[in-house]
Amino acid sequence: MDRQPIIAFEDFTFQYFSQAEPTLHNINLKIFPGEKILIVGPSGSGKSTLGYCINGLIPFAYKGEIGGYLTIKGFDTRKKNIFELSKTVGTVLQDSDGQFVGLTAGEDIAFALENDNIPHDAMHTRVRRVAEMVGMDSFLSSSPFELSGGQKQRTSLAGVLVDDVDILLFDEPLANLDPATGKTAIEIIDDIHQQSAKTILIIEHRLEDVLHRHVDRVIVLDDGRIVADLDAHELVCSQVLQACGIREPLYVTALKYAKAAVTCGMQPGYITTLKTKDAQEALVTWHQSNPKDEGHNENPSIITMEDIFFSYDGVRNVLEDIDIDIREGELISLVGKNGAGKSTLSKLLCGFEQVDHGRILYRGADIKDKTIKERAEIIGVVLQNPNQMISKPMIFDEIALGLRFRAVPENEIVPRVEKVLKICGLAPFREWPISALSYGQKKRVTIASILVLEPKILILDEPTAGQDFRHYTEIMEFLVEINKGGVTVILITHDMHLMLEYTPRAIVLSEGKIVADTAASVVLTDAEVIQKANLKETSLYHLAQMVGIADETQFVQGFIDYERKLKNR
C-alpha cells in the first residue's frame, strides 16, 4: 500500500507523571485515511489514553513522558498544540451531558466556531447546515434538560462536524445510552463515515453493539499493548477476546455452548453476515436438550404497589396505574428509556416523594406513615455514581455512618461493620482510605454502607455503568450472592445483557405505565415492548430465527438457564 497513514504510532510509549509504570508500551499502529476502526480493551488497558494521545489532551491536559513517535497527517504531535490538532481530530466524549457547554443545542454546536471568531450570521448558517446532517435542526433552541440522551449525543457530534475535521474520535459513545438509542448512534456514525470518507475511531468495550454495523479493523488493547489487529470475523474466531476479558457477541457464545465450531468461513463478525448452515443442527439439538424450567417464586409478597399515580407538577402524571407485586428474594430489573419513571418509582418507595394516589404495602402493611429514615431500614438505595454517596475519608467510618446516625452503640457497630466488610470482600481494605480504592471497590463500599442497615430490599441504579466485562461480572456475581442471602434486589438498568443474564423478572416502564412485567427472555423477544421502551432485540433472537427455531423466547431462556448452570457449577 503506498497510501500515507493519517495516524501513525511508532514505538510509542506513554507514562503519566502520576503513575509508576507506563500506560502504553511500544505501540505500533498505522491508520489510513477513510478507515473505520474500533478500539476495544478492558478498563485500564490504555484505550482511553490512546485516544487522549490522538486528540492532544496528552500532553496538553494530562502530563507525562512520551517515547517514540506519533504523527498525524505527517506531523509530529509533540510539535502541535491541542488547538491545531482539534482542527484535524474531532472528539465526541462519552458523557454527552457533561460536555454540553452551551445553554441550547444551537449554541453548543456553535462552540468551536465561536472560538474561531466566525461572524454571527455565517455561524448561524453553518450551525443550521450541520444540525440538518444529524437531524437536530428542529431542536436548535432546546436546552440540555429538554433533550434526550441520544439528542445530546447528536448535538456533540454536530459540534465536532462543524469544524470539518478529517478524523472523528468517539470515546465510549454507547455509555449512558439506552439500547435503541445506542443502536441509532452506531448507525449515525456509519452513515457519516459513508457520506464523508472521514477516518473514524471508536473506543468502546461493548463489542457486539458496535458491530451492529461494519468496521474495517478491530484493535484490541490489553495492559497497554496492542494484542490484536484483525477484522471482525477473525477476531470473533480467535481466542483474544476471552484472554483479555472482553465480552464476545452473545450469539457466538450460544454457538460455542451448542458445541458448533465457530470458523472465519461462517463470517461470524456480525450477526447480519453470519452463515449458520454448518451450525444449524448443533443449535437445534442443543435447544431441544435445554430443559424447560418452570420454577416460580412462591415466597410471600414483600412489597406491593397498588394503583399508584404520581405527578411532580399536578398536571402530567409521571407514573400512572402502577401495580407491582414483589416477592421476597426476587431479583428484578426495572427498565425503560430515560424519563419513563424508573427513578421516580424508586423515590416513591424510599419516601423521597409521596404518592398522589394508591398504596405501597410492606409485608401487607401500608408504609405511608414511615419516614425516610424508617423506610431506609426496609429499602436501601445505591446511587449510580459512588462519588455522590461517599462522605468520609475512611472505609470503616463510611460504612458505620448510617449506624452512627441511628445512635447504635459503638460496641455493636464494630461487629456489624466487620460482618458487612467480609460479605463485600472489603475486609483486607478495612484500614484503607477510600481515595485509594478503584471505582468498582468504591461501588462496593457504597453497597456495604447501605447493607449495614440490613435492609430487606436493595435498589441499585445502574450498578454496572461504565464497567468492563470483568468488573461487571464481579459486581453482578456479588449482587447475586447478596440476593441468595435473602435480600430482594431491584436493579434500574439500561443494560440488556444484565437483564437477560441476571434478573429472571423484568418490569418495563414506558411513559409512566407498565408495559411488561415478565421474564427478561420474553421482554427481549417482544417487538412491541422493545419498541415502546427503546430496547433492542437480543442477537440470540435473530440466531434462533436464522436456524428456524420457532420458539425464540424459549431458545433465549434456554441460553440463560444453561449459562446459570455453568456458573453455578
Next chain:
Amino acid sequence: MKAKMKLFSYNTMDTPIHRLSGLTKLLCFLFLTFAVMYSYDIRVILLVMVFSIAILKVSKIRFSQIRLMVVYVLVFIVTNAIISFFFSPEMGVEIYGTRHVIGDLYGRYKLTWEQILYQTTKFFKYASVIPLGMIFLLTTNPSEFASSLNRARVHYKAAFAVALTLRYFPDIQRDYRDISQAQQARGMDLSRKAELSDRFKNALLIIIPLIFSSLDRIELISNAMDLRGFGKEKTRTWYASEKITNRDKTALAISALIFLGTICVSIFINKSRFYNPFV
C-alpha cells in the same frame, strides 16, 4: 421536568423585555437602582416602583416565580426597619429638622411623623429594587448576557464563566438533591429538630460528596472546551449575541431620563436628597 416555568432561572419567552440585549438590561437596571438609591423622595421612589411593576407585567413574569424571593426580601427589610427604629428613633427628626409627635411608645421611644416618613421612604427604596432585580434575572439569556459583557470590554473568559455557571447550576442543584436524599435515607436528620452543631456537621456530609462529584464534572467540561478550541484566540464571537436595536436605545434613554429626572428633582425641587414636607 417539573413545572414549565423554572424558578430563578431564565425562561425563553417573547416579550419586548426579553428581546432587549442583556447589556441594555444591566445598564437600565443600574440606572434605575441608582435613581432609587440616590433619592429619598418617596414620590419619586413610588413612581419608579410603579414603573418597574408595570415592566414586570409586560415581561409576563408570574408572581409564583418570584414569591420566595419577595418573601425573603420583605422579611429582611421589615427586620431592618424595626431594628433601625430601636437604635435611632429620632433619625427622622434629625433629618427633617422638625418634630411632630404622634404619641408615646415606651420610655424614650416616641413616634413622630418624621420618623414614619423616613422609614416608609427607606422601606420603599429597598422594596422597589426587588422587581428590577427580578426582571433582570428572569428575562436575560445568560449566554447573550455574556456576549454583551464581552462587547462591553469584559474579557471573554470572564464573561463565559458567567454563562457556564448558569448552565451547570441546575445540574449541581440536582446532584445536591440526590446526595441529600441518599444521606437522609442513611439516617441523617436535616430537620430543625437536630442541634445546630449536628446540622452543621451533616451539611458537610452532603457538601463533601458534592464537591467530589463536581470535580469530576469540571475535568470533563474543561477537556471538552479545550478540545473545541476555547481560549486559543484573543477574541471570540457569540452565537447568542443580539444586535443593538432601536428598542435598546429607547430603553436606555428612558432609564437614563428617569435617573436624571431623579437627580434634577433632588437638586432643583427638594434642594437636597430628602423630600421635606414638614417645612
